[in-house]
Amino acid sequence: MPQLVVKPDNRQLAFDEMRLSVYADRILNGLEQLSKETLLRGVQSKLRREEVSGEEISNAFTMSALELVTKEEPDWKFAAARSLLTSLYKKAAVNRRYKAYPEEPYGELYPLITDLVKKGIYREELLTHYTKAQIAELGECIDYTRDLLFDYIGLLTLSDRYLAHDFDGRVMELPQERYMIIAMFLMHREPEEKRLELVKEAYWAMSNIYMTAATPTMSNAGKKVAGQLSSCFIDTVDDSLEGIFDSNTDVARLSKMGGGIGVYLGKVRARGSDIRGHKNTSSGVIPWIRQLNNTAVSVDQLGTRKGAVAVYLDVFHKDILAFLDLKLNNGDERMRAHDVFHGVCLPDLFMEAVEARGHWNLFCPHEVKKVMGWKDANGRALGLEDFYDEELGQGAFREKYAEATANLELSRITVPAIDIMKRIMKSQLETGTPYMFYRDTVNRTNPNRNQGMVFSSNLCTEIMQNQSATVIEQEELVTKDGQTRIVISKIPGDFVVCNLNSIHLARAVPAGVLERLVPIQVRMLDNVIDINNIEVLQAQYTNSQYRAVGLGTFGLHHLLALEGIRWESEEAIEYNDHLYEHINYLLVRSSMELAREKGRYPKFAGSDWETGEYFTKRGYTSGEQEGKYVTAEQWRQLQQEVAADGVRNAWLFAIAPNGSTSIIAGSTASIDPLYELLSYEEKTTYKIANPAPDLSEKTIWYYKTAFLIDQNWSIRMASARQRHVDQGQSFNLYVTPDIKATDFLQLHLNAWKGGLKSTYYVRSRALTIEECESCAS
Missing domain, CATH: 3.20.70.20 (Anaerobic Ribonucleotide-triphosphate Reductase Large Chain)
Known part of the structure; x- marks a missing residue:
């Protein structure tokens, strides 16, 4: 065993084996089903040098926990996350010069914001729109215990890709602070009298992982960087x-x-x-x-x-x-x-x-x-x-x-x-x-x-909005005040912008929070439109005219497993139909209420929203396809309110792939079935096991994996959802390389006949596909 421990300030302390036991107790708190003795044996086997650093001890705990992750004991991924968290807490405390305690690992929010604004890492709006007292109040709302919701891969992804670092690459921001900064930035233009409450509501939604923001928003909101917030x-x-x-x-x-x-x-x-x-x-x-x-x-x-x-x-x-x-x-x-x-x-x-x-x-x-x-x-x-x-x-x-x-x-x-x-x-x-x-x-x-017309989709096939070409009208030499300039005049076309975030179905639905969650999500998306500064002016203009957003979902298979519903079942098709109708109703209502407050989108007149055809086309008002959560009378009432007050956003619903953010949330991606019960993330020198979310003796029976599922069931579920999604779905087909041509063709015909608007990748085990990071909302 080591004799000395070297601290970050180069102090040397005698190695105390009892402190390993105390540390193990801390990261296994609430995970008593995991063996402390097994963890400590792994740690001790990695600490064989005479002199070790505190960081090496933390890494030994992290790696030992990761090595123990199996389908039978998936919760070791949370033990590994807690060890990584401890390391993050210590690094942030050293880099920001405050003392972190196990019962209070976060520093104060106001010094963090003032320091990073001064360094050019945060945007000035965080100080110009919030007083010191207001920031202190918001800091009091930060709940560090919500960091325990992350598994290891989720936390690692968040810390590597999204948390604010200084220009020397040192971590400065902790997970709950990232969520609070996003909330503050997205709400900074809201009226002062309700700004703080809206910040707290957005923080509640994100920190409980009831939702995730899109990757550009997660990464860039509140930061003084070149990136923008749209996907x-x-x-x-x-x-x-x-x-x-x-x-x-x-x-x-x-x-x-x-x-x-x-x-x-x-x-x-x-x-x-x-x-x-x-x-x-x-x-x-x-x-x-x-x-x-x-x-x-x-x-x-x-x-x-x-x-x-x-x-x-x-x-x-x-x-x-x-x-x-x-x-x-x-x-x-x-x-x-x-x-x-x-x-x-x-x-x-x-x-x-x-x-x-x-x-x-x-x-x-x-x-x-x-x-x-x-x-x-x-x-x-x-x-x-x-x-x-x-x-x-x-x-x-x-x-x-x-x-x-x-x-x-x-x-x-x-x-x-x-x-x-x-x-x-x-x-x-x-x-x-x-x-x-x-x-x-x-x-x-x-x-x-x-x-206008929709000619095509985006990189992930879920965005479907009006398009037209920007046309150069004329180019001329103009002399003014002694200066000659070339002035180019263009007629702007409809240049589509995707503004995305997503509901974590497996957390939000069981918690019963959809009615509270969807309105704050719509407001967050709508605020992105006003905050964003897009270099391409026709995109900025289109964004302002239609104010389109795309609320999506992820964790569908995770939710079905928790509910005990088999993917290949009529029950799953019916469940999809009712759930997505409910979400759509909340979406339309939220956008209508926002229109009452802030005004309808400029091109509302003559739309299916105004005429009411949006509702009748989908069979909402006739009563012939009445849902489980929304009655035809509720839809008819909403139809009248929309005709009178409008909606704030021309398009509302789009289901993106959610690759990175579903990893952060520890759930299944988008509307896809689970890929493997136990998948692996490849790192430079090791592999990280990643079990299915909430894998247990109960849920394992409902986690039939993607390549074993009859794709016609997936198509039927997507068809049931599509009626409620005004844009599209990033819908993948999973096939084996030896699929018969006639069967493959029939899948495409069934998707078209089922009313799907698009299909995304055809995934085969023989293919490695690199997805769009920006669209991974």
């Missing part, structure tokens, strides 16, 4: 050289700030199309996608990882076949873009052609506009991409497609629809993508369809 963005590229390069520049600027980007390229002319009358001169969309690929690699996200960009193209675009091969590892490398993700936009008519084994025509959007002569009320030329079917089996898109097909002046490529689908499925099994985006389903249920 991701969607751009629509204009069919012009200026528009294409402007879009690339905007992607670079947003990627630099940590945002994930979705880019719709369906308006860009195809390969072989004319340019200014010169035949066969266009190189099509692939070279521009390669430019975006280079941007994603070269302009990284705040210096931490390469940029994340998804590109979308319509299945009726002439370049679709080359597009589907973008990420394959064979063929012409000049036609590949391995660092972007891709998604394909599918109308009902195509899926019908696949099922009927019919033919499919591919067109150039530029030629369609030139030859067909379709125009909107303002005289703007329209392409096939500007139409959708208003009803299943009938509508404007199929009519325009038939017109284009019948026009012999219009060039096209005709292929069997099933051949395109085979290319899609081949790419999905090899690379996990393309994503599937069912454009007719999306636009039929778009509550703001009176204002």
Whole structure:
């Protein structure tokens, strides 16, 4: 055993074995089912040098606890977390020069804020909008015992990625302080008379882990950093050289700030199309996608990882076949873009052609506009991409497609629809993508369809909001006060912004706090819109006009296991239907109440919210599909209130992947089934075992893992949820590499027929997929 312990100030103390026992008692308090003797044996085996530091002793406890984590004894992950917590407390106390005690490990909040504002780490608003007395009051609300809710991987993720560090990399902020700073920053513009109560409410929601904020908000709120608070963005590229390069520049600027980007390229002319009358001169969309690929690699996200960009193209675009091969590892490398993700936009008519084994025509959007002569009320030329079917089996898109097909002046490529689908499925099994985006389903249920079209989705397929291209109007030399400048005038398009946070279902639902939780979540999201400063002005403008938000959920499988509900069951489908209707009702009501207080979103007039169609389309008011938690009469009452007072936010519900934040919360990701009962996080020199949340003799029977589940049950659950989600769901399909083509095709057909708006990755055990960090709300 060691003889000496070296303290952080270089003092040397005699090693006292009894202190190991006291420390073990502390981290096992409340975990009496775990063996103290087994833990101490592990610790002692790691302390064989004559002289050790206090940090080495802490690490020995942490690593010994981690080595004991199994499916049978999963709670060792909490013992490891408590050891890591103790180390964090000590480091923060040394770095901030205060004394930490086991019964009071946190320092005072006001000195922390003043010091980090002075150092340029925190934003000045934390001092200009709160008095010393108010900050002291908020400091009294910090409850360090809530740190015990973290398991080891959750706490490690939080401390490594989100807690504030000084410029020398030393930890300065502790977990509960991060939550309090987020709450203070998001509420700093609220009226002074209720600001503190709203801060306390937001802190309550986050610190109890009833919810999580999105990664950009978690990481950047209250910090004086270059990053912003929104998760991701969607751009629509204009069919012009200026528009294409402007879009690339905007992607670079947003990627630099940590945002994930979705880019719709369906308006860009195809390969072989004319340019200014010169035949066969266009190189099509692939070279521009390669430019975006280079941007994603070269302009990284705040210096931490390469940029994340998804590109979308319509299945009726002439370049679709080359597009589907973008990420394959064979063929012409000049036609590949391995660092972007891709998604394909599918109308009902195509899926019908696949099922009927019919033919499919591919067109150039530029030629369609030139030859067909379709125009909107303002005289703007329209392409096939500007139409959708208003009803299943009938509508404007199929009519325009038939017109284009019948026009012999219009060039096209005709292929069997099933051949395109085979290319899609081949790419999905090899690379996990393309994503599937069912454009007719999306636009039929778009509550703001009176204002425009939804052409594609974002990097994670859950955001579905109106889009349009930003167009350069003119460029001129202007001389004023003896200075000559080049002034560029642009007409801003709808440049989508994603503002996200998520409910921890497995904590919030059993605790019965949804009615209290959802209103503060909506307010937090709405405040992000006003606080955020987005460099790309059309994104800032769109954000202000629609005030769109995306409240999501995670921990669904965790919740079902706690409730004793099997994933593959009618009970699970019914449970999803009622639960998500309840959440949606609370969402709409919260946004309506916020509109009463602060005003409706500027483009509310004429929306499905105002006309009431939002409610009737979903069957809420008829009484024919009455839910367990919300009656038809309650919906009818809310419909009347929304018509009178509006809603604050044009879109409300979007279920993101929640990768990182669900890890922090110690739960299952998003709406996904559990991946493994015991998974492992790989570190440089060791592996960390991560058991399923709340794994026990009771819950293990309800944790059937992803690749063993019949995916049709997952599709049916997603279909039940989709009625209540005004945007989309990051819905993954889990398949084995040997899946039959007919079975794989049927999954896609079932997803489309079930009313899903998109599918995200096709996950196979043979694939390793790197997800968008920004969207992991």
